[in-house]
């Protein structure tokens with residue numbers, strides 16, 4: 001058995017779930033952090049079990065031909081783009097294979113029909129939302145660009161598992177040049193004007209997060225400064241100075257979070273410039289995005305994803321659609337023009353309000369949204385169903401954890417003819433697919449979509465037909 005701390009030379013054979021790669025030591029499978037298939041590397045054993053081991057690369061001996069030079073100066077330190085050093089075509093192959101593996105190994109399907117993954121035309125600057133943290137200390141690492149500051153205000157992204165320090169980021173390649181300008185201005189302004197950073201141990205200090213949202217199709221930009229208290233004078237001055245430097249900002253919001261929990265949400269929102277809302281488009285539909293509302297992070301790919309949902313659902317004008325886990329209603333609204341009616345179900349009240357407003361502002365009158373936990377809304381609290389027509393199609397887009405088994409059971413009992421299941425986690429999707437197919441469905445086809453280039457995350461659409 002391998003010993004923890006032992007170093008050995010291995011050839012990396014394949015990519016595995018969660019951004020790891022796979023090597024073999026004799027019969028033993030070794031999951032390796034930091035390797036690219038094709039590398040020969042010295043790895044250090046982190047964990048050793050009877051059937052497998054975990055290791056991390058300490059030295060690349062022969063680099064894989066799939067390696068490319070990462071563009072970002074923070075690559076390898078920042079937790080954001082773990083695959084930036086992998087050729088994009090190879091990233092897509094790995095993601096497609098993960099979907100196949102999940103459905104074969106977890107779902108126990110034989111040769112699932114996977115349509116080639118829809119890659120992203122733009123691999124950088126694709127994100128509509130970035131959330132930067134303030135910290136009093138910065139993360140120091142070997143080879144960091146020179147970054148002296150006598151003022152304890154740093155602003156950037158956390159390195160994985162470190163919440164007390166941030167990488168003081170000058171340029172992130174995920175959102176836009178304008179976003180970087182806002183980031184750098186905000187840090188410099190805070191230092192210049194003597195602002196303090198919130199410290200959750202002492203519960204003192206002002207600045208907590210900087211959230212930048214962009215409407216990729218509208219070029220509208222929201223700057224949301226999350227602070228620990230309400231200080232209108234300070235915010236007014238910041239807003240005026242920001243607009244002078246970055247006149248492309250269309251709205252400035254201040255979210256006030258007085259609680260200890262380090263989250264970029266709060267109890268109060270104040271608007272200092274514009275309406276407090278930006279917009280973005282998916283297809284021909286325009287969506288309101290407020291500081292607290294969810295919106296797809298990659299608008300361009302979201303349109304490809306929803307188009308895949310529409311194709312899979314083969315919607316007809318007479319169809320009744322249930323949109324389960326409907327969030328802010330974007331899928332239901334996108335489909336609304338092709339069907340008779342949509343009923344969305346969602347457990348977050350503010351998302352229901354956003355969905356209703358989004359439908360109204362788009363002149364959509366055939367979508368209704370019901371608040372509630374699906375586990376209850378499909379079982380003990382399903383009186384609404386007696387007032388609603390039975391669905392022809394269900395569109396399902398649950399969180400990463402997938403569906404509660406009871407929900408799967410109830411869906412199979414309601415038995416719509418078609419189910420289109422969207423997931424950001426093929427592992428839980430494959431698990432749920434197995435349950436659906438054990439009841440009364442067959443899995444017809446799968447369409448992976450790459451929403452997040454340079455990360456190992458993958459979105460997948462599955463079509464099920466009633467037997």
Ligand SMILES: C[S@@+](CC[C@H](N)C(=O)[O-])C[C@H]1O[C@@H](n2cnc3c(N)ncnc32)[C@H](O)[C@@H]1O
Pocket residue numbers: 294296325326327328329330331345346347348351372373374375397398399
């Ligand atoms: C992946 S998102 C779906 C987003 C949605 N398609 C949209 O475009 O806004 C999953 C949604 O499921 C909701 N959710 C999570 N658990 C739920 C539950 N048990 N019952 C109902 N909704 C739930 C979350 O609040 C979230 O809005």
